[in-house]
Amino acid sequence: NAEIRKVELVPKDFPKDLVLAPLPDHVNDFTWYKNRKKSLGIKPVNKNIGLSIIIPTFNRSRILDITLACLVNQKTNYPFEVVVADDGSKENLLTIVQKYEQKLDIKYVRQKDYGYQLCAVRNLGLRTAKYDFVSILDCDMAPQQLWVHSYLTELLEDNDIVLIGPRKYVDTHNITAEQFLNDPYLIESLPETATNNNPSITSKGNISLDWRLEHFKKTDNLRLCDSPFRYFSCGNVAFSKEWLNKVGWFDEEFNHWGGEDVEFGYRLFAKGCFFRVMTRRE
Incomplete structure (x- = not known):
């Protein structure tokens, strides 16, 4: 539902003396780093173990309903919460959230449009x-x-990594949230399909694929990549909240689609964070 308009890639008034922070002199070898920390006996210290799942949304109540249903079906002993963050929707998303108040630890926050x-x-x-x-x-x-x-x-073993999850494109138009609630395996059983709604895809036969999969394969899930932040898409990521104190928050000057997640990922990598892809088997 985002506004689409043509913008200049580099504004004419862009300061010529403005440069990005330098990047580390190493590749993104999270395996070496993890083993090094283990050999030194360095373990992360966490005060409030759990996962806070932030779901930004603007309208799309039916889709949100399905995603929340799949979160109800999580198999874990770890505590987690869901925070639905509403960017000024015209649809009544609070009604959807209230459906899950007895099933999830869930909050709803909203800002004006x-x-x-x-x-x-x-x-x-x-x-x-x-x-x-x-x-x-x-x-x-x-x-x-x-x-x-x-x-x-993964995060409890190493809080100096950011986890990136790939996408699988499936069709849920004729499936209700109640069907997902009643069948925890339904989301995994759906076949991959084609979509024309996302510019960040590639095609293989009659299905659409996450464009990053090819790069993940070539770089051993980004381990051998010298610029892993390029693949940091915030549709499915996780990291320690401590990193917000180290690199800052998302830059709110981004007010059109695209670029803001890569910029945030750049800051993470520049400050020493490692990036790891979570495969579908995980």
Whole structure:
């Protein structure tokens, strides 16, 4: 539902002396780093273990309903909460949220509609988060059952990584949220399909694929990549909330679609964060 308009890639008044922070002199070898910390006996210290799942949204109540249903079906002993962050929707999303108050630890926060303010509403959700680890999940990214468990298992071992989850495109137009609630395996059983709603895809036969999959394969899930922030898409990511104190929050000057997640990822990598892809098996 975002406004679409043509913008200049580099504004004419862009300051010529403005430069990005330098990047680390190493590749994104999270395996070496993890083993090094283990050999030195360095373990993360967490005060409030759990995952705060931030779901930014603007309208799209039916899709949000399905995503929340899939979160109800999570198999994990870890605590988690859901924060629905509303960017001034005209649809009544509170009604959807209230359906899940007895099934999830769920909160609803809303800001006025000032146009496309994705970064601002992400920050609003992040400020509301109560746990040490946070995830940003698009409202149309319905997770499989072990999603919370797999993310927290990795983050508790190493809080200096950011986890990136790939996408699988499926068709849910003729399926209700109640069907997902009643069948926890339904979301995983749906076949991949084609979509023309996302510019960040590639095609293979009659299905659409996450464009990043090819790069993940070439770089051993970004381990051998020297610029992993390029693949940091905030539709499905998780990291320690401590990193917000180190690099700052999402830049709210971004008020049109695109670029804000890569810029945030750049700051994470520049400050020493490692990026790891979570495969579908995880």
